[in-house]
Amino acid sequence: MQLPFSAFIGAEKAKKAIILNLINPRIGGVLLRGETGTGKTTLLRGLQVGTVCPNQIGYENLVGSADFAATIKGDGLRHKGALLETVDGGAIILDQLHLFNTGVLSTIINAQQVGYFSVERSGFSKSVTSHFAILAALNPSESTLSNSVIDDFGIIVDLPVIADMHKRRAIINLALKSDQQLADYKEQDKDLRRTIEQAKLRLKTVVLPFPLQLEMVKILDNYQFSGNHLDIKLLETTLALAAYYGRSQVEASDLIEASELVLYARRQQTTAPESTEQPQQEDDNQEQQQDNSPEQQDDQPEQQDEPNSDSDETEQQQLPDFDTQNNVQSSDQITTEKIGSGIDFKIGTENARIKDQIIGTGKREKRIGKDRHGHTVFYRSTDKYDDIDIFGTIMKAAPHQIVRQQQANTNSAQANRPRLIIKKRDLQRKVREHRIGNTLIFLLDASGSLRANKRMEALKGTIFNILSEAYVKRDKVALIAFRDGDVDLALPVTSSVDLAHKRLKELPSGGNSPIAEALSYAKRYINSNQIKSRESKYVLIFLSDGRANASSFSDMPVDDAKKAARTLATTNIKKVFIDYESGRIKLGLMKQLAELADAEFIYVDGVSEEMLTETVQAIK
Amino acid sequence: MNTKNNRRPNFPFVAVVGQQRMKKALLLNLINPSIGGVLIRGEKGTAKSTLVRALAELMPQRPIVTDCPFGCIKGDVEHYCNNCKATDGALASESRSMRIIELPINATEDRVSGSLDIEAAIHDGSKQFDVGLLGKANNNVLYVDEINLLEDHIVDIILDAAAMGVNYMERDGVSYSHPARFILIGTMNPEEGDIRPQLLDRFGLVTDVTSEKAVEKRIQLMQRRLEYEANPKAFIEKYADETAQLRQKIATAQALSQQMIEKGNFGDDIISLIAKICIDLQLDGHRGDITMLKTAIALAAYAGRQTIERDDVIEAAQYVIPHRMRRLPMERGEIDETALLEHIGAL
Numbered sequence: 001m002q003l004p005f006s007a008f009i010g011a012e013k014a015k016k017a018i019i020l021n022l023i024n025p026r027i028g029g030v031l032l033r034g035e036t037g038t039g040k041t042t043l044l045r046g047l048q049v050g051t052v053c054p055n056q057i058g059y060e061n062l063v064g065s066a067d068f069a070a071t072i073k074g075d076g077l078r079h080k081g082a083l084l085e086t087v088d089g090g091a092i093i094l095d096q097l098h099l100f101n102t103g104v105l106s107t108i109i110n111a112q113q114v115g116y117f118s119v120e121r122s123g124f125s126k127s128v129t130s131h132f133a134i135l136a137a138l139n140p141s142e143s144t145l146s147n148s149v150i151d152d153f154g155i156i157v158d159l160p161v162i163a164d165m166h167k168r169r170a171i172i173n174l175a176l177k178s179d180q181q182l183a184d185y186k187e188q189d190k191d192l193r194r195t196i197e198q199a200k201l202r203l204k205t206v207v208l209p210f211p212l213q214l215e216m217v218k219i220l221d222n223y224q225f226s227g228n229h230l231d232i233k234l235l236e237t238t239l240a241l242a243a244y245y246g247r248s249q250v251e252a253s254d255l256i257e258a259s260e261l262v263l264y265a266r267r268q269q270t271t272a273p274e275s276t277e278q279p280q281q282e283d284d285n286q287e288q289q290q291d292n293s294p295e296q297q298d299d300q301p302e303q304q305d306e307p308n309s310d311s312d313e314t315e316q317q318q319l320p321d322f323d324t325q326n327n328v329q330s331s332d333q334i335t336t337e338k339i340g341s342g343i344d345f346k347i348g349t350e351n352a353r354i355k356d357q358i359i360g361t362g363k364r365e366k367r368i369g370k371d372r373h374g375h376t377v378f379y380r381s382t383d384k385y386d387d388i389d390i391f392g393t394i395m396k397a398a399p400h401q402i403v404r405q406q407q408a409n410t411n412s413a414q415a416n417r418p419r420l421i422i423k424k425r426d427l428q429r430k431v432r433e434h435r436i437g438n439t440l441i442f443l444l445d446a447s448g449s450l451r452a453n454k455r456m457e458a459l460k461g462t463i464f465n466i467l468s469e470a471y472v473k474r475d476k477v478a479l480i481a482f483r484d485g486d487v488d489l490a491l492p493v494t495s496s497v498d499l500a501h502k503r504l505k506e507l508p509s510g511g512n513s514p515i516a517e518a519l520s521y522a523k524r525y526i527n528s529n530q531i532k533s534r535e536s537k538y539v540l541i542f543l544s545d546g547r548a549n550a551s552s553f554s555d556m557p558v559d560d561a562k563k564a565a566r567t568l569a570t571t572n573i574k575k576v577f578i579d580y581e582s583g584r585i586k587l588g589l590m591k592q593l594a595e596l597a598d599a600e601f602i603y604v605d606g607v608s609e610e611m612l613t614e615t616v617q618a619i620k
Numbered sequence: 621m622n623t624k625n626n627r628r629p630n631f632p633f634v635a636v637v638g639q640q641r642m643k644k645a646l647l648l649n650l651i652n653p654s655i656g657g658v659l660i661r662g663e664k665g666t667a668k669s670t671l672v673r674a675l676a677e678l679m680p681q682r683p684i685v686t687d688c689p690f691g692c693i694k695g696d697v698e699h700y701c702n703n704c705k706a707t708d709g710a711l712a713s714e715s716r717s718m719r720i721i722e723l724p725i726n727a728t729e730d731r732v733s734g735s736l737d738i739e740a741a742i743h744d745g746s747k748q749f750d751v752g753l754l755g756k757a758n759n760n761v762l763y764v765d766e767i768n769l770l771e772d773h774i775v776d777i778i779l780d781a782a783a784m785g786v787n788y789m790e791r792d793g794v795s796y797s798h799p800a801r802f803i804l805i806g807t808m809n810p811e812e813g814d815i816r817p818q819l820l821d822r823f824g825l826v827t828d829v830t831s832e833k834a835v836e837k838r839i840q841l842m843q844r845r846l847e848y849e850a851n852p853k854a855f856i857e858k859y860a861d862e863t864a865q866l867r868q869k870i871a872t873a874q875a876l877s878q879q880m881i882e883k884g885n886f887g888d889d890i891i892s893l894i895a896k897i898c899i900d901l902q903l904d905g906h907r908g909d910i911t912m913l914k915t916a917i918a919l920a921a922y923a924g925r926q927t928i929e930r931d932d933v934i935e936a937a938q939y940v941i942p943h944r945m946r947r948l949p950m951e952r953g954e955i956d957e958t959a960l961l962e963h964i965g966a967l
Contacts, residue, residue, distance in 0.1 A: 026849075054940055057682060059726040062726070063724075063726050067698040102769060102812070103725050103726070103769045103771075106725065106766055106769055106812075107724070107725060107726060110669075110765065110766070114627075114669065115627060115628065118722050118724040119722070119724070119726065119751060120723065120724055120726065120727035120728065120731035120732070121726055121727065121728045122728055122730060122731070122739055123730065123731070123735070123750075124731070125731060125753075127627070127722075129627050146811060146812060147811065147814075148663070148664065148809050148811045151664065152664055157870045204850075213839055213842055213843065214839065216842065217835050217838045217839050217842065218835070220838060221833070221835055221838070227663050227664070227665050227666065227830075227831035227842065228665045228666060228667070228831040228832055228838070229663070229664045229666075229831075230665070231665075231838055231841060232665060232845065235842055235845065235846070275939060288961060301693060327830055354736075376728065378730065378773065381899020391730075394738065395730075395735065395738055395741075395792050396792060398736065398738050398741035398742045399741045399745055399746075399747055399793055400737070400743060401741070401742050401790075402744070402745035403745070420742070431773075461789075494813070495813045495814065496810060496811055496812065496813050497814060498810040498811060498814070498815060499810075499811050
């Protein structure tokens with residue numbers, strides 16, 4: 001049963017963001033981020049506006065294709081079935097955003113921004129106007145989406161993990177005790193839809209007075225991560241808020257509320273999209289706490305609608321401050337933040353869950369038929385009735401129609417009926433574009449020894465070497481580094497040299513070595529990537545001396561590491577363990593781990609860029 | 621093929637706040653289409669697409685052969701399509717401005733290179749050629765938004781056509797070739813992956829764009845957006861004069877650039893400066909120096925001059941060099957501009 005929007009208790013910010021985007025799609029979409037059970041789907045679909053877009057959608061259904069029924073009947077080529085056209089005037093719902101193909105997502109987002117889309121497919125050349133809102137959601141622990149895609153969204157809202165599922169259910173049950181109450185909520189939804197319609201009409205008349213324009217630019221100027229795309233998102237959100245409150249002039253309160261919605265949830269995102277595993281948990285790192293605090297505040301539903309009630313000092317500092325510029329930080333600090341914070345894999349109190357995964361409960365195996373992925377780019381002759389390209393087949397058959405019709409007419413009583421005669425030799429199969437390449441996941445032990453820094457540099461060099469050839473070889477790279485109780489996704493899967501340079505500028509090293517956590521993190525990370533891009537071959541390259549000396553699972557770090565290694569044995573990932581253990585006494589732990597994980601084992605006497613690059617080339 | 625087109629009119633080029641480098645790179649290509657197009661790299665929201673689409677209002681007029689599907693320019697006999705070549709006597713023509721042909725990333729091969737005209741084939745069994753995007757783009761602009769997301773297969777077709785200036789189509793029982801000479805304009809966000817070196821190499825110019833951060837510019841940007849949204853037509857009208865002036869300026873510069881190239885005397889010091897830059901920075905091949913010269917000429921012409929100055933070369937270098945330098949593994953992808961300027965200045 002679909003829970004009414006109004007029956008959903010809490011998540012006021014998410015609700016507001018959805019309403020505002022429906023009022024003013026130019027805000028550029030709303031993205032809800034939250035773990036399973038945080039109510040993403042209910043929120044997206046609750047109002048019953050919008051069309052759900054399947055995440056495996058291809059271009060044919062997104063921008064439309066030929067209406068072959070019409071073609072065969074003899075009506076000529078007609079365009080049909082463009083999802084982007086049917087959502088005109090409404091909303092498109094993108095649940096599990098991370099499962100969408102990059103090109104498809106980019107097509108949807110661009111169409112939304114410019115108000116039209118172009119089709120150049122299978123006989124069609126067309127430009128179609130369509131104005132719609134985007135309502136999207138993703139689960140951050142499964143997501144491998146790039147920052148730039150996430151950053152395209154007008155408003156990003158993080159949904160709190162309801163620690164106690166019973167509490168959530170109780171709320172819902174309470175809310176829906178009787179049919180009468182359900183009907184009440186549905187009535188409220190109806191009112192809300194009416195309010196949205198009225199606000200839509202008012203939106204065109206909303207005026208932004210000059211002093212507030214100035215304030216808006218000051219806010220943007222104070223905000224570190226802002227580009228001009230945020231100017232527009234903030235502007236449109238502010239206008240929508242005024243319209244929502246029934247005014248035709250923007251007030252200062254609208255501006256404050258809009259910056260809360262547009263800017264402050266983004267701060268966290270810009271630094272690290274993968275960090276939201278447990279956003280509400282206490283963090284023992286002071287710097288990080290400061291960085292995370294606005295988000296943590298926002299995650300408490302009770303406080304959401306009262307931006308001025310916060311007592312936290314850091315929060316105060318980040319509220320729009322019209323007169324001072326104290327909160328502007330130097331760009332150096334930004335860089336350090338980007339690398340050092342946020343991306344951390346908070347493992348502290350999450351042991352139970354991680355343990356499950358070490359044992360390997362094999363969560364979420366949503367694979368769709370393996371054969372036919374990739375976009376159709378063209379068609380070729382075939383004699384098998386498999387993955388047939390109808391357009392290509394008709395194309396092939398077209399020139400023969402007159403002759404075939406004549407033959408058919410002499411042989412058959414069914415003369416003169418307009419139809420298309422297709423023979424087996426006309427058959428064309430789809431030719432799909434695959435981007436097969438290697439995805440190399442480096443797992444680097446950045447702990448302890450004096451040489452950690454040197455190894456880090458060698459690996460960075462290797463990564464740049466690989467990426468500078470990436471567009472030829474279609475390789476992608478990710479780097480997971482672990483040290484001192486932390487596992488960092490230092491570089492998410494990418495083929496961009498640019499991004500690698502930005503993200504790897506500075507990486508910390510030193511401390512102890514939590515190998516068990518690192519291996520299980522790597523396994524999960526690869527799994528979630530495999531769901532999205534099935535074409536790629538994954539290779540895990542693990543660099544360590546094998547000397548596990550920290551674990552949050554038990555006080556037996558080496559045993560835990562072995563357990564974690566064993567779970568890798570059953571995966572279909574290629575694994576290479578590179579051991580650089582040095583010193584007079586060698587424990588040979590890395591070799592044991594490699595055997596348990598069914599990995600290729602390489603021992604090296606010192607790590608260098610040349611050696612690593614060579615090794616990696618050989619692996620591929 | 622029907623074309624439903626009731627989009628909002630384009631935001632005027634001259635009303636876009638700031639972004640001088642990007643604007644100039646685009647205009648230089650209108651002044652001399654043989655510069656070889658431009659790749660615009662940068663984050664979202666930097667008006668990349670807006671500016672490219674806005675170019676439509678500034679496009680120069682040319683005498684186009686009437687009813688020629690490939691838009692042959694009358695008099696440019698060397699690049700005529702087969703039909704125009706075969707026509708005896710005078711071809712009728714009409715004055716048309718350049719057009720922007722958009723190639724969306726959803727494009728399939730048949731729409732890019734053209735295909736059999738399926739309707740004609742079904743109805744009268746004739747094998748006619750249905751012009752694709754490359755045919756439409758002949759003597760026009762081919763614009764690919766997010767070019768780094770384009771399928772490899774499609775990139776290959778574009779590369780082949782760009783290299784030869786001709787599109788060959790051999791499929792569905794149709795064999796056809798036609799001129800495909802176009803200005804390639806691409807935009808991309810480098811964080812979403814790089815483009816293939818062969819494709820990068822095709823671009824005459826490259827420019828990186830960033831957001832306009834100055835407070836007064838941001839206010840201007842906001843106000844213009846509000847004004848445009850409120851009444852697009854009135855907004856465009858407001859900038860009509862300025863647009864017309866720029867259009868005129870481009871037309872003048874185009875003529876001037878042509879004259880300079882025909883005359884062919886660019887000054888020894890200019891030529892040797894260009895050579896020095898290319899040798900010193902170890903640019904691959906000869907495309908770099910020729911493009912740098914053409915760009916410098918276009919810059920001089922845009923400034924209304926008949927002679928190239930040293931500063932024109934230095935400005936041209938900033939567009940021509942970045943993607944032609946061999947990338948050193950440990951260095952940032954883009955070159956440091958001040959360092960480059962100092963370096964060139966010292967030559």
